[in-house]
Amino acid sequence: MAYLKKDMIDFHKAYSHMLRLRVAQEELVKHYLNKKVFSMVHFYIGQEAVATGVCDALKVDDQVMGTHRSHGHYLAKGGSFRMLAAELFGRVTGSAHGKGGSMHQVDRSVNFTGSSPLLGSAVPIATGVAFAQKYLGKPGVVAVFYGDGASEEGVVYETYNLAALRKVPILFVLENNQWSINSPIKNRRSQGYNLEKIATGLGVKYEHADGNDYEDVYTKTVKLVGSIRKGGGPAVLECLVYRHMAHSTPLMEEKHRTGDVLEERLKKDPLKKLKIKIVMSGVLEKKLAKEEENLRQKICTDIAWALEQPYPSKEELYTNVYN
Numbered sequence: 055m056a057y058l059k060k061d062m063i064d065f066h067k068a069y070s071h072m073l074r075l076r077v078a079q080e081e082l083v084k085h086y087l088n089k090k091v092f093s094m095v096h097f098y099i100g101q102e103a104v105a106t107g108v109c110d111a112l113k114v115d116d117q118v119m120g121t122h123r124s125h126g127h128y129l130a131k132g133g134s135f136r137m138l139a140a141e142l143f144g145r146v147t148g149s150a151h152g153k154g155g156s157m158h159q160v161d162r163s164v165n166f167t168g169s170s171p172l173l174g175s176a177v178p179i180a181t182g183v184a185f186a187q188k189y190l191g192k193p194g195v196v197a198v199f200y201g202d203g204a205s206e207e208g209v210v211y212e213t214y215n216l217a218a219l220r221k222v223p224i225l226f227v228l229e230n231n232q233w234s235i236n237s238p239i240k241n242r243r244s245q246g247y248n249l250e251k252i253a254t255g256l257g258v259k260y261e262h263a264d265g266n267d268y269e270d271v272y273t274k275t276v277k278l279v280g281s282i283r284k285g286g287g288p289a290v291l292e293c294l295v296y297r298h299m300a301h302s303t304p305l306m307e308e309k310h311r312t313g314d315v316l317e318e319r320l321k322k323d324p325l326k327k328l329k330i331k332i333v334m335s336g337v338l339e340k341k342l343a344k345e346e347e348n349l350r351q352k353i354c355t356d357i358a359w360a361l362e363q364p365y366p367s368k369e370e371l372y373t374n375v376y377n
């Protein structure tokens with residue numbers, strides 16, 4: 055999965071990878087508005103550099119876990135867009151057999167171990183998965199994504215401690231988009247709140263990245279994961295990022311987001327940023343436009359396929375469940 059050419063990042067490939075997440079979601083928005091999607095949907099548009107930067111730095115055997123906002127994490131880990139679309143449309147060929155919807159992505163064939171919409175809950179679960187890997191003497195690390203809201207759940211702090219104590223091979227990827235639904239971070243944290251100090255005080259390494267910058271996320275992940283693989287213990291990578299849309303609908307404007315206007319968010323768009331870089335390196339804009347057109351066509355074909363898939367039968371109610 056890694057796009058390193060010796061010591062160089064192939065930015066064109068990285069851009070294509072990010073664009074797949076963006077176009078896939080843009081097309082899914084249309085079907086959400088057409089009421090083809092059964093579950094609640096949290097779009098990941100604007101945060102693509104984090105999922106791709108992290109997942110490109112992982113190995114195929116490494117595992118990933120996510121949240122209520124995990125379309126991007128799943129696709130970046132090599133997930134099938136057809137299965138993602140079928141899952142959103144509630145079809146049996148979906149990644150969770152049409153029973154999970156947007157917020158419960160799971161596909162072990164690409165080591166996307168699961169996602170959980172209960173805020174913060176994926177963090178201890180992923181740490182357990184990573185601990186099991188270590189305990190069984192298996193190689194590989196686990197990366198878990200979670201938001202700034204989730205990072206304030208008590209279980210997350212407890213998990214930092216245990217992960218550091220047991221030197222668990224886990225990367226905590228904190229996507230700080232500065233909002234928890236419509237609560238801005240400044241209304242939620244006490245004066246002097248310092249998550250870096252808390253985590254490092256518990257023995258977890260801490261690094262900040264610009265979540266709008268693929269290169270920054272990628273190179274910092276390579277560094278941290280390198281140390282985790284050598285037994286150096288867990289680390290947090292906090293990525294400052296901007297979600298373009300509302301919390302759980304495809305609206306672009308939200309009245310409460312004063313001081314964080316859409317115009318500012320769009321200026322920081324990670325795709326625009328990377329596009330400028332590759333055009334400056336000599337790739338023709340015309341070529342990029344053609345590639346985007348082909349990608350969109352492929353995504354639309356996959357959506358048409360997903361819409362023709364059958365719904366789960368009644369018998370499916372009894373499969374993959376605990377009783």
Ligand SMILES: Cc1ncc(C[n+]2csc(CCOP(=O)(O)OP(=O)(O)O)c2C)c(N)n1
Pocket residue numbers: 096122123171172173174200201202203204205231233234235301
């Ligand atoms: C334990 C728990 N409390 C509340 C909720 C309701 N809830 C769903 S998403 C969300 C905000 C999450 O914010 P953040 O973790 O920053 O992620 P973002 O949505 O910004 O990506 C809340 C409060 C929940 N899912 N789980």
